[in-house]
Amino acid sequence: MKLHRWSSExxxxxxxxxxxxxxxxxxxxxxxxxxxxxxxxxxxxxxFCDAHPKRELRMELTAQKDNLKCFNFVAVKVITDDTSIHDGFNVCANKYLSDLCGRKSCFYEVMRKVGNMSSVEKVNWEFCHWYYVGATHIAFNVIIECDKTRGLRAEFRGPFKCTSLVKELKSEASLILREVNTKPTEEAVRKLMEGIIKGREYILYEGGSEQRATVVNNIVNTGATFNGDGNGSKYENCDIVMNSYFNSSPKP
Structure with missing residues (x-):
């Protein structure tokens, strides 16, 4: 296992x-x-996935400065291969995407994580990948944060051995055998760098200079039912009040 580090324009x-x-x-x-x-x-x-010939993923996060010259997340987009249905995807509530293959030999996850530092809300995004090779479980992750003054930063962690499909890695010893400060020359790597991943696109977050949010309140709670999301939804005995408002400052 080899890790290349380099810089480009x-x-x-x-x-x-x-x-x-x-x-x-x-x-x-x-x-x-x-x-x-x-x-x-x-x-x-x-x-390496036993259930698929190849698993592919592309993730892109962008940030920009607001009127106060502070960096904020603008968009988080993920493109995955078409080989499975992502039942773990939830764009409305927890802002995450996850997929575990049928034979449980490959797993990846993208998750929005919120914490507090000195009473200030801090939002990071995390990508985690886990796969099984022979008798070894291998996992690594990337923590992406948006610093107000320096912009986006990404921290790569791993790869490690782990005992099972768990977020907490059980081994602190990295599996990297060689680390070099040059751009890789392998043909497979070149194809990945230059190629386009085709599949399904998911927008986990998309902000802007003006964000509209809609609040839906069902003010009748006696026998009211609501089923579905969007077209094909059913409303029965519901009295709905919808309020829209604008937020001029993008927020992750």
Whole structure:
């Protein structure tokens, strides 16, 4: 397992984690992370999954300065392959996307995480990938934060061995055997860097200079029912009040 670190004109910090099977060169796990103050780009290609010939993912986060010259998240978008139905996806409530393959040999997750620091709300985004190779469970994750003055930052953690599909990694020893400060030259890595991942696009967050939020209140609570979301929804005995408001400052 080899880790490359380098810089380019667009991205001052880039890395690629490469793991190619010694016995079967078609089996690989390639992960690329690139970021600057306004953009973070992740790409994943993994062919170790027993249930799929290849798992692919592309994630992009963008930020911009507001009227107070502070950086804020603008958009978080994910493109995944078309090989499975993402039942764990929820854009309305928890802001996360997750997928566990049918044979439980490959898992990835994108999650919005909110914490407090000195009574100030702090929002980060986390990408986590887990896969099974032989008798070994391998996991790594990326923590992405938006600093008000410096913009976007991404921290790569891992890869580690773990005992099962759990968020808390059980081993602190990294599996990286070699780390080099050059751009990778492998053909598989080049194809991942230059290629376009086709699949389903999910917008986990999309802000702007003006955000409209809609609050829906069902003010009749006796026998009222609501089923569905959008077209095809059913309203029975409901008295709905809808209020819209604008927020001029983007908020993650």
């Amino acid at each position: 667009e991205f001052p910090q880039e890395l690629a984690l490469i793991y190619i099977s010694l016995t079967d060169k078609s089996k690989h796990s390639i992960f690329r992370l690139s970021f600057n103050s306004k953009r973070v780009l992740l790409k994943l290609s993994n062919s």
